[in-house]
Amino acid sequence: MQSTPIERVCGRACVVRGDDIDTDRIIPARYLRCVTFDGIGEHAFEDDRRLAKGDHPFDEERFDGAGILVVGRNFGCGSSREHAPQSLMRRGFRAFVGGSFAEIFQGNCVALGLPCVTLADADLAALMDSVELDPTQEVVVDLASRRVTSRAGSAHADMPEGSRRQLLEGSWNATAVLLEAGDAIEATAARIPYVHGFAA
Amino acid sequence: MSERTLLDKVWDAHAVRELPSGQTQLFIGLHLIHEVTSPQAFSELHEQGLPVRFPARTFATVDHIVPTDSQRRPLKDPLAEEMMVALERSCREHGIRLFDATSGRQGIVHVIGPELGLTQPGMTIACGDSHTSTHGALGAVAFGIGTSQVRDVLATQCLAVGRPRVRRIEVSGALAAGVYAKDVILSIIRRLGVKGGLGYAYEYAGAVIETMGIEERMTVCNMSIEGGARVGYVNPDETTVDYLRGREFAPQGAALTRARSFWRGMASDADAVYDDRVELDGSTLAPAVTWGINPGQSVAVDESIPRPEQAPEAERAGLAEALAHMDLRPGEPIAGTPIDVAFIGSCTNGRISDLREAAIVASKGRVAPGVRALVVPGSRAVALQAEAEGLTDVFRAAGFDWREPGCSMCLAMNPDKLVGRELCASSSNRNFKGRQGSPTGRTLLMSPAMVAAAALRGAVADVREIL
Numbered sequence: 001m002q003s004t005p006i007e008r009v010c011g012r013a014c015v016v017r018g019d020d021i022d023t024d025r026i027i028p029a030r031y032l033r034c035v036t037f038d039g040i041g042e043h044a045f046e047d048d049r050r051l052a053k054g055d056h057p058f059d060e061e062r063f064d065g066a067g068i069l070v071v072g073r074n075f076g077c078g079s080s081r082e083h084a085p086q087s088l089m090r091r092g093f094r095a096f097v098g099g100s101f102a103e104i105f106q107g108n109c110v111a112l113g114l115p116c117v118t119l120a121d122a123d124l125a126a127l128m129d130s131v132e133l134d135p136t137q138e139v140v141v142d143l144a145s146r147r148v149t150s151r152a153g154s155a156h157a158d159m160p161e162g163s164r165r166q167l168l169e170g171s172w173n174a175t176a177v178l179l180e181a182g183d184a185i186e187a188t189a190a191r192i193p194y195v196h197g198f199a200a
Numbered sequence: 201m202s203e204r205t206l207l208d209k210v211w212d213a214h215a216v217r218e219l220p221s222g223q224t225q226l227f228i229g230l231h232l233i234h235e236v237t238s239p240q241a242f243s244e245l246h247e248q249g250l251p252v253r254f255p256a257r258t259f260a261t262v263d264h265i266v267p268t269d270s271q272r273r274p275l276k277d278p279l280a281e282e283m284m285v286a287l288e289r290s291c292r293e294h295g296i297r298l299f300d301a302t303s304g305r306q307g308i309v310h311v312i313g314p315e316l317g318l319t320q321p322g323m324t325i326a327c328g329d330s331h332t333s334t335h336g337a338l339g340a341v342a343f344g345i346g347t348s349q350v351r352d353v354l355a356t357q358c359l360a361v362g363r364p365r366v367r368r369i370e371v372s373g374a375l376a377a378g379v380y381a382k383d384v385i386l387s388i389i390r391r392l393g394v395k396g397g398l399g400y401a402y403e404y405a406g407a408v409i410e411t412m413g414i415e416e417r418m419t420v421c422n423m424s425i426e427g428g429a430r431v432g433y434v435n436p437d438e439t440t441v442d443y444l445r446g447r448e449f450a451p452q453g454a455a456l457t458r459a460r461s462f463w464r465g466m467a468s469d470a471d472a473v474y475d476d477r478v479e480l481d482g483s484t485l486a487p488a489v490t491w492g493i494n495p496g497q498s499v500a501v502d503e504s505i506p507r508p509e510q511a512p513e514a515e516r517a518g519l520a521e522a523l524a525h526m527d528l529r530p531g532e533p534i535a536g537t538p539i540d541v542a543f544i545g546s547c548t549n550g551r552i553s554d555l556r557e558a559a560i561v562a563s564k565g566r567v568a569p570g571v572r573a574l575v576v577p578g579s580r581a582v583a584l585q586a587e588a589e590g591l592t593d594v595f596r597a598a599g600f601d602w603r604e605p606g607c608s609m610c611l612a613m614n615p616d617k618l619v620g621r622e623l624c625a626s627s628s629n630r631n632f633k634g635r636q637g638s639p640t641g642r643t644l645l646m647s648p649a650m651v652a653a654a655a656l657r658g659a660v661a662d663v664r665e666i667l
């Protein structure tokens with residue numbers, strides 16, 4: 001059950017500006033009433049898009065087919081719902097570049113094989129401007145060299161080292177990795193007093 | 201050994217191994233699941249042919265989608281019914297205990313865990329819900345997780361997690377009358393910001409926290425995630441032990457004696473080393489109200505709504521966006537802002553102590569004309585206790601609607617929702633755009649007593665004037 005190593009994501013990009021974009025905005029709670037993630041991609045940013053009356057980047061034709069989402073700071077804050085990265089993944093996004101990411105969101109992304117990398121403020125601003133000016137350009141998120149390259153130049157990109165290695169090594173499907181511990185799991189459990197009800 | 205925090209001790213006791221990624225494989229002592237974030241995890245287990253490794257360490261309940269008018273089956277919403285059926289089937293197949301409406305123990309997952317004595321000090325706890333930090337009130341290290349991690353825990357009883365740094369937040373002094381645990385945490389988030397806790401576990405301490413009951417500590421820990429910290433906890437003390445004594449799943453007799461020394465021993469050492477420390481004087485705190493679209497955007501009830509031009513340059517756009525959504529005028533006092541809806545409930549403030557505080561206020565008047573006011577107990581046990589104490593009658597007599605337990609208007613997954621641009625005084629934890637079910641709806645977070653005060657006045661009011 002080894003997962004595919006992810007060294008690099010290339011493609012066109014889409015920019016959604018704004019800080020503190022929370023998971024309720026990414027996927028409104030009413031679309032959590034489901035037992036599968038099928039079809040959830042259609043509802044990404046649905047309320048924001050409706051309020052913007054077609055003026056949301058997700059409704060702009062020039063961003064169609066983008067595989068990299070460029071966002072601001074604290075993206076994905078709020079709920080732990082994996083429906084948020086799932087909805088973006090099912091819309092075709094395979095990497096996120098931003099100012100910063102909420103911790104649970106970032107972790108959920110890694111579990112799906114989606115890198116979230118952060119850029120310094122000036123680099124992020126330049127990337128956003130550049131992509132908005134020319135959405136047809138190719139943006140490269142390179143985990144191996146820790147760089148994001150676009151027509152705005154090549155910038156240093158950060159990512160928590162553990163997550164970066166999970167993606168690079170193809171060990172981001174944590175279930176498989178955790179199962180490798182085998183009996184060590186039971187052995188640990190046996191040492192924890194409450195697991196056996198504080199038996200004498 | 202000394203110099204260790206509770207987080208260090210819990211971490212070391214539960215570490216199965218270090219992973220090549222640098223993360224820790226951590227054994228999870230208690231796994232709580234609910235209907236929303238588990239079905240896809242069970243499907244994946246099924247596809248991969250994996251069993252549940254420790255079924256006795258997972259407990260399930262239903263809270264997010266359950267209607268609060270009637271829990272009669274089949275539920276009127278076919279999607280909700282489908283989710284219920286899926287959870288029931290998965291629990292049956294895998295031998296997981298489910299607390300459904302007929303069990304007498306149903307409620308919001310973060311309310312019933314402690315209430316049943318499942319949550320205990322020194323434990324690692326995981327749940328597919330970001331407010332899992334609530335359980336830290338009893339001295340547990342509790343993580344909110346996504347669906348892929350729910351699958352990890354079901355299959356291995358473990359999580360791959362990075363060890364957080366620890367920030368000790370000391371709240372000294374004593375709270376004035378009319379100032380509650382909710383005001384403490386809203387003030388902390390206002391000061392440290394909604395991303396201030398990124399990468400940290402928050403250890404809450406100081407005289408204010410230590411004199412709090414467990415339920416108040418839960419309110420504080422609950423909103424750790426709103427400050428960006430995934431984990432929040434309070435060191436276990438005698439208050440914790442007293443709280444657990446006699447609860448259904450808590451140890452009893454000689455086992456309790458042994459448990460007590462384990463629990464107390466897990467508390468941070470007096471000389472523990474922290475990555476950061478913050479101090480706050482609790483005596484200076486006033487009732488807090490949010491005016492914006494994230495929980496860090498709050499003011500004291502006697503303050504005015506901030507003016508973007510007075511904020512640091514980098515924050516101005518965010519402030520302007522929040523003010524535009526909220527349709528509030530900068531420079532105006534927040535008190536007196538008319539409300540349409542008053543909601544008392546949620547895993548932040550839907551426990552018996554919250555209802556008691558709110559009922560004191562509710563007993564002093566009637567819900568203002570035109571205000572839709574509802575009280576939603578956090579669990580069946582809370583509902584029964586409130587009825588036994590006569591609180592239900594107090595609320596009803598004042599014109600509040602009394603409901604069945606569930607998440608209700610905290611999020612928009614059940615029939616309780618805001619309509620259009622309604623403005624809601626809410627005891628819940630999130631004021632995000634659209635959180636309460638209407639994309640244009642507006643939420644002001646505050647303590648349950650403050651919500652009750654707002655309900656009576658029909659506008660944001662200072663509860664200290666009513667008490």
Ligand code: SF4
Binds near residue numbers: 548
């Ligand atoms: S009450 Fe609200 S925050 Fe708490 S578990 Fe339910 S939906 Fe989540």
